[in-house]
Amino acid sequence: MMTLYFDNNATTPVAPEVLDEMLPYLRDYYGNPSSMHTFGGQLHRKVEEARARVAQLIGAEPEEIIFTSCGTESDNTALMSAVESLPGRRHIITTRVEHPAVLNFCKHLARKGYRVTFLPVNNYGQLSIDALLKAADEDTAVVSVMYANNETGNIFPIMQIGEVLREKRIVFHTDAVQTVGKIAIDVKKLPVDMLSLSGHKLHAPKGIGALFVRKGMRFFPYIIGGHQERGRRAGTENVASIIALGKACELAMQKLNDEVPYLTRLRDKLETALLQSCPDARVNGDAGSRLPNTTNISFEYVEGEAILLRLNEYGICASSGSACASGSLEPSHVLRAMGVPFTAIHGSIRFSLSRYNTEAEVEKVTEVMPQIITLLRQLSPFGRDKIAGNIKCP
Numbered sequence: 001m002m003t004l005y006f007d008n009n010a011t012t013p014v015a016p017e018v019l020d021e022m023l024p025y026l027r028d029y030y031g032n033p034s035s036m037h038t039f040g041g042q043l044h045r046k047v048e049e050a051r052a053r054v055a056q057l058i059g060a061e062p063e064e065i066i067f068t069s070c071g072t073e074s075d076n077t078a079l080m081s082a083v084e085s086l087p088g089r090r091h092i093i094t095t096r097v098e099h100p101a102v103l104n105f106c107k108h109l110a111r112k113g114y115r116v117t118f119l120p121v122n123n124y125g126q127l128s129i130d131a132l133l134k135a136a137d138e139d140t141a142v143v144s145v146m147y148a149n150n151e152t153g154n155i156f157p158i159m160q161i162g163e164v165l166r167e168k169r170i171v172f173h174t175d176a177v178q179t180v181g182k183i184a185i186d187v188k189k190l191p192v193d194m195l196s197l198s199g200h201k202l203h204a205p206k207g208i209g210a211l212f213v214r215k216g217m218r219f220f221p222y223i224i225g226g227h228q229e230r231g232r233r234a235g236t237e238n239v240a241s242i243i244a245l246g247k248a249c250e251l252a253m254q255k256l257n258d259e260v261p262y263l264t265r266l267r268d269k270l271e272t273a274l275l276q277s278c279p280d281a282r283v284n285g286d287a288g289s290r291l292p293n294t295t296n297i298s299f300e301y302v303e304g305e306a307i308l309l310r311l312n313e314y315g316i317c318a319s320s321g322s323a324c325a326s327g328s329l330e331p332s333h334v335l336r337a338m339g340v341p342f343t344a345i346h347g348s349i350r351f352s353l354s355r356y357n358t359e360a361e362v363e364k365v366t367e368v369m370p371q372i373i374t375l376l377r378q379l380s381p382f383g384r385d386k387i388a389g390n391i392k393c394p
């Protein structure tokens, strides 16, 4: 059976061009870039070439890029460095809809005595800049607001937030793990101090990430040991994956202008068809400010997990919430923060597309979904009541 992969916010397939570029560095050129001999030392140049490619995609200088092992490490490092660089300040601001890489690290810092403000969002998942301004005070060391949400695709007003924080001289970190490679980013114009990204969300392998740290920022390493990454992140470089990330960034840069309209069209086609063919379905998020590849739809009176299992029978991969939270039936913290009704949270499905999805794949999903939803509603007592007209939708 063919796999129809609509779970690209969980992880993406490695691009063939990326795999080709990295393989020789696993198979043949396995040296250590810190070695004195040519065999290893020549890899240093390849690592720097990759750094320049990553930097170029986000408008940074190569020396502003630190390679890490993943988005989570980049997020943890950014927050830790920010609080360490301002030891007199004990307050952190973030949002209730962050990925656990930020959310749980902030909770960890709260247990260590930091004061953390978790900003709420409205029903569309939007953040109030006024609320952020009210929360910021002389004690605030860092604000961390994600660039785009992994579950809904909502894009946050990073430009405006950065501008107000710059006036207040508060460090601003953004988790752009879901954003880099999906929409254009230029840190020359964007007032952020640190920005996290992760390879496996943009067609590089898992286990490689990067952190942008603006030149002039005080920085404290999180992983301490050798002198790699100019003393900012110890550990022998993951050369093949670094090269892969560089190639993935170069590809993203070349393809972005075509991909944004392509993915928007496919996503909108999918979303419109599902809303038309499945009664009592609603889109979660901010339709006016979303990643082009993501739609999160709630189908009332059905369980998301049951939908996923049925989709799986057709080879269709989607998600019923954050990939990192899958395996638990905890309702999504993002949708809860948005005040999505309980029944709608449980029937929510995220479809996230990539350059490899086709029109025919979207048509297949739009063909099978109404059948699945009707069948599941017939099977569930709640759904049967709904079909019989005993329950009125709000």
Ligand code: PLP
Pocket (backbone or CB within 6 Å): 009, 010, 069, 070, 071, 072, 073, 075, 099, 101, 146, 148, 149, 150, 175, 177, 178, 198, 199, 200, 209, 323, 324
């Ligand atoms: N931040 C966001 C917004 C994410 O979606 C993810 C992964 O899903 C992460 C951070 C963690 O990235 P990684 O899996 O590379 O650690």
